[in-house]
Amino acid sequence: MASAVAHESHEHTHYTTTGLDNRKVAIWAFIGSECMLFASLISTYLIYKGKSIVGPFPHEAWTSPSGQIFKPILNIPVTSQSTFVLLMSSLAMVMALDAVESRGKPGYVGTIKGNSKFWLAATAVLGATFLGYQAFEFTSFVHEGLTIKTNLFGSSFFTLTGFHGAHVTAGVLWLLTLLSIDIKRGLTPKDALLVDICALYWHFVDVVWIAIFTLVYLIA
Amino acid sequence: MATTAATPTFAPPAAASYGQTGIWSWITTVDHKRIGALYLYTALFFFLFGGLEAGMIRWQLALPNQHIVTAEQYNQLFTMHGTTMVFLAIMPLSAAFFNFLIPLQIGARDVAFPRLNAFSYWVYVLGGTFMTVPIFFGNAPNGGWFGYAPLTTMPYSSGLNIDFWVMGLQILGISSLAAAFNFITTIINMRAPGMTLMRMPVFTWMSFVVQFLLILAFPAITIALVFLLFDRFFGTQFYEIAAGADPLLWQHLFWVFGHPEVYILILPAFGLVSEILPTFSRKPLFGYNVVIYSGIMIGFLGFGVWAHHMFAVGMGATADTVFALTTMLIGVPTGVKIFNWIATMWGGQIRFAAPMKFAIGLIALFTIGGISGVMHSSPPADLQQTDTYFVVAHFHYVLFGGSIMGILGGIYFYFPKITGRYMSETMGTWHFWTTFIAMNLTFFPMHFSGMLGMPRRIYTYDAGQGWDTFNLISSIGTAMLILSTLIFVINFLKSRKSGAIAPNDAWGAGTLEWSIPSPPPDYNFAEIPVVTSRYPLWDLKHPERTAGIAHSAPDIMTITDAHAVPVHEETGHKTAAELGIPMPFNTVKPLIAAAALVTMFSGLLFMHKDQFAVAMTITIGSAALFVGTLYAWLTSPLE
Numbered sequence: 001m002a003s004a005v006a007h008e009s010h011e012h013t014h015y016t017t018t019g020l021d022n023r024k025v026a027i028w029a030f031i032g033s034e035c036m037l038f039a040s041l042i043s044t045y046l047i048y049k050g051k052s053i054v055g056p057f058p059h060e061a062w063t064s065p066s067g068q069i070f071k072p073i074l075n076i077p078v079t080s081q082s083t084f085v086l087l088m089s090s091l092a093m094v095m096a097l098d099a100v101e102s103r104g105k106p107g108y109v110g111t112i113k114g115n116s117k118f119w120l121a122a123t124a125v126l127g128a129t130f131l132g133y134q135a136f137e138f139t140s141f142v143h144e145g146l147t148i149k150t151n152l153f154g155s156s157f158f159t160l161t162g163f164h165g166a167h168v169t170a171g172v173l174w175l176l177t178l179l180s181i182d183i184k185r186g187l188t189p190k191d192a193l194l195v196d197i198c199a200l201y202w203h204f205v206d207v208v209w210i211a212i213f214t215l216v217y218l219i220a
Numbered sequence: 221m222a223t224t225a226a227t228p229t230f231a232p233p234a235a236a237s238y239g240q241t242g243i244w245s246w247i248t249t250v251d252h253k254r255i256g257a258l259y260l261y262t263a264l265f266f267f268l269f270g271g272l273e274a275g276m277i278r279w280q281l282a283l284p285n286q287h288i289v290t291a292e293q294y295n296q297l298f299t300m301h302g303t304t305m306v307f308l309a310i311m312p313l314s315a316a317f318f319n320f321l322i323p324l325q326i327g328a329r330d331v332a333f334p335r336l337n338a339f340s341y342w343v344y345v346l347g348g349t350f351m352t353v354p355i356f357f358g359n360a361p362n363g364g365w366f367g368y369a370p371l372t373t374m375p376y377s378s379g380l381n382i383d384f385w386v387m388g389l390q391i392l393g394i395s396s397l398a399a400a401f402n403f404i405t406t407i408i409n410m411r412a413p414g415m416t417l418m419r420m421p422v423f424t425w426m427s428f429v430v431q432f433l434l435i436l437a438f439p440a441i442t443i444a445l446v447f448l449l450f451d452r453f454f455g456t457q458f459y460e461i462a463a464g465a466d467p468l469l470w471q472h473l474f475w476v477f478g479h480p481e482v483y484i485l486i487l488p489a490f491g492l493v494s495e496i497l498p499t500f501s502r503k504p505l506f507g508y509n510v511v512i513y514s515g516i517m518i519g520f521l522g523f524g525v526w527a528h529h530m531f532a533v534g535m536g537a538t539a540d541t542v543f544a545l546t547t548m549l550i551g552v553p554t555g556v557k558i559f560n561w562i563a564t565m566w567g568g569q570i571r572f573a574a575p576m577k578f579a580i581g582l583i584a585l586f587t588i589g590g591i592s593g594v595m596h597s598s599p600p601a602d603l604q605q606t607d608t609y610f611v612v613a614h615f616h617y618v619l620f621g622g623s624i625m626g627i628l629g630g631i632y633f634y635f636p637k638i639t640g641r642y643m644s645e646t647m648g649t650w651h652f653w654t655t656f657i658a659m660n661l662t663f664f665p666m667h668f669s670g671m672l673g674m675p676r677r678i679y680t681y682d683a684g685q686g687w688d689t690f691n692l693i694s695s696i697g698t699a700m701l702i703l704s705t706l707i708f709v710i711n712f713l714k715s716r717k718s719g720a721i722a723p724n725d726a727w728g729a730g731t732l733e734w735s736i737p738s739p740p741p742d743y744n745f746a747e748i749p750v751v752t753s754r755y756p757l758w759d760l761k762h763p764e765r766t767a768g769i770a771h772s773a774p775d776i777m778t779i780t781d782a783h784a785v786p787v788h789e790e791t792g793h794k795t796a797a798e799l800g801i802p803m804p805f806n807t808v809k810p811l812i813a814a815a816a817l818v819t820m821f822s823g824l825l826f827m828h829k830d831q832f833a834v835a836m837t838i839t840i841g842s843a844a845l846f847v848g849t850l851y852a853w854l855t856s857p858l859e
Contacts, residue, residue, distance in 0.1 A: 015748070015784075017411040022332040025405040029435055033397060037439035040473060044443070044458070051464045148456050152464055155456035159446070177851075 082133030089126035256320030270304035282695035294679035302365030327412025342814030351388030361385030426491030489626025501568025514553030574648030578629030585621025610670025636722030654704035661697030730755030
């Protein structure tokens with residue numbers, strides 16, 4: 001007993017009730033809160049679906065009073081590509097966490113599987129690619145005559161996807177921060193928590209996009 | 221063994237002498253107790269400010285046809301009275317208790333994220349200032365505390381007033397959310413060995429429920445405010461009826477937040493009362509489990525009743541019926557608590573000290589407010605009462621009679637723990653009775669003026685409508701209320717310096733916070749206690765009181781904390797360094813981050829004058845400073 005106690009105090013371990021790190025508990029609470037944030041945005045989008053008085057519309061063509069014809073504005077094939085890119089980034093994120101947790105294990109040393117820098121960079125690059133697609137999409141919409149001011153669809157669409165894009169941007173910055181730590185001193189299994197909480201956030205942002213892609217793009 | 225003799229063996233130190241002293245040490249503090257004290261002082265200041273706003277309102281309405289303030293000034297006064305009391309007084313007063321008490325009640329040395337805690341406080345105080353200062357320039361928010369859009373959109377409210385409100389609330393939301401993540405983590409993860417969920421003190425339990433309400437309710441108003449901000453500044457059409465927008469969108473989003481907010485305001489007071497009543501009845505709380513479960517049930521149902529604020533908008537019979545039923549249902553767990561408190565007092569050896577008086581005051585007054593609340597749950601009745609003074613009477617019985625009475629009781633109860641000195645009992649008695657009488661004098665006649673048809677938010681009225689006497693009585697009551705609050709302020713300030721010295725266990729209570737010195741040392745517990753029941757200190761000193769509740773032997777095998785020992789009274793007076801307890805470093809970074817955040821929002825005010833470049837420069841500059849400070853903060857060690 002006594003030696004066990006001495007050992008613990010020597011290790012300077014912080015006792016927690018659940019045995020989980022505080023940061024892990026907090027990120028789950030944060031994600032719970034973020035669910036309500038996106039729920040409010042998505043609900044508003046759905047409430048305003050089909051309520052716009054003027055076009056362009058997401059799924060239907062629209063002829064303006066002056067006779068100009070607007071195609072349905074959503075480009076599902078292109079957005080499917082960006083969705084795939086974001087999904088792949090989640091895969092890379094899983095690989096990055098695995099590489100950090102298994103640092104030094106046989107089968108990981110010197111292989112691509114164990115190269116956490118590669119996987120962190122890959123996740124960040126895929127995330128940035130998604131943002132590139134979004135920038136392209138926003139610009140082309142503006143060229144086609146849809147801005148945040150045009151109609152209810154424009155207001156709710158740009159705000160919803162813009163909020164999601166801001167979350168991806170924050171995630172990319174977070175990933176690049178982890179990458180820079182990895183390059184500077186190397187992430188070890190002891191740092192796995194740092195990658196873990198970033199991964200939880202990243203997967204959450206990814207899942208939100210699946211909901212947005214389904215509800216906004218796929219369901220007409 | 222019993223070391224809580226009336227005369228302690230050492231002179232209690234002044235609040236700060238365990239750690240550093242001086243203003244800089246308060247600015248850079250990350251100690252949850254000092255942050256709690258900062259919350260307390262700041263929130264009391266805003267409480268007085270909001271009370272003076274109410275005084276102006278009642279002065280204007282004391283007699284018919286008065287024009288002491290103009291209609292515009294009146295709008296600003298009632299808007300800021302509501303906003304101040306809800307967001308700058310009651311919520312932060314509760315936060316003062318969360319900060320001070322939660323770690324002490326669960327046997328922890330601090331909250332999970334001490335620096336985030338400091339950040340929450342600084343965001344609150346700067347955000348509160350941001351929202352309050354405009355009233356001195358005639359520019360205060362004027363759209364009601366609920367800020368209904370489209371009334372608050374640019375075409376109808378083109379001044380800066382609403383911008384201060386929108387950004388002020390956004391800032392305060394960040395403060396509340398950051399604090400909520402912190403407390404959820406603290407309660408889940410920082411409990412002392414043996415402190416199972418069903419042994420937690422009821423205050424901590426009610427706070428736990430409140431934190432979940434905060435993290436789930438605030439995002440809804442955050443989004444509603446983002447829409448409003450975008451409508452005002454970037455030309456979106458969320459609340460633009462001509463573009464096909466739903467005129468009820470704001471109301472739904474606001475009340476999805478707004479109704480849980482009601483429970484955010486009341487549950488901490490319920491928690492405080494549930495600590496006070498057992499202590500002064502010298503009996504464990506009656507039906508602890510039921511009190512906890514009904515608190516959780518209130519939390520769940522709190523999200524399903526929001527549209528009872530909207531019966532008058534014409535939602536249709538189905539929606540009205542559903543929300544009427546859920547509203548009646550939520551009265552049940554609330555009523556259950558009332559009976560639990562009464563049963564706690566039943567057969568107890570009651571001491572009517574000041575905290576107990578306020579706790580019993582809460583039971584009486586909250587019940588009146590609860591009953592008129594059940595009346596509102598019936599749509600046909602509500603249609604008669606909506607937007608009349610009857611509703612004003614109802615929610616003041618709930619918020620003043622409930623939240624404020626509970627919080628005042630909590631202040632009298634915990635003042636000895638916070639400062640090491642008792643508040644004056646004589647002045648406390650005067651304060652209680654004058655408040656109790658004045659409160660009823662102010663708000664009870666509003667039931668009648670409301671029933672006689674007096675609408676809310678009118679800045680003056682004609683004589684001879686049957687409201688004159690009731691309004692005069694209400695205004696006399698308010699004047700009395702201001703005087704009684706003055707008694708409290710004098711008591712508070714005087715007792716800090718010269719109150720009777722309090723021992724560890726100032727009232728003979730049963731929970732952990734009373735086992736350590738008053739005021740507690742900066743590390744709280746020299747040895748982390750091992751908890752074996754709900755009232756560990758009564759197990760030690762009055763085992764007969766807790767004979768009927770579940771206990772467990774100290775389970776040594778599951779304890780991995782080196783500092784853990786069975787509960788005992790701590791009388792030592794050593795510094796953290798002498799005990800080898802690592803303490804977090806003081807830091808100014810949370811304050812810088814908070815200031816950057818508030819500046820970031822303030823920059824957007826320039827959008828109003830179409831100075832887009834200035835707005836973006838300030839906002840992006842501050843955002844960069846914020847992110848930079850965050851990096852510096854996260855990369856510097858905590859302790």
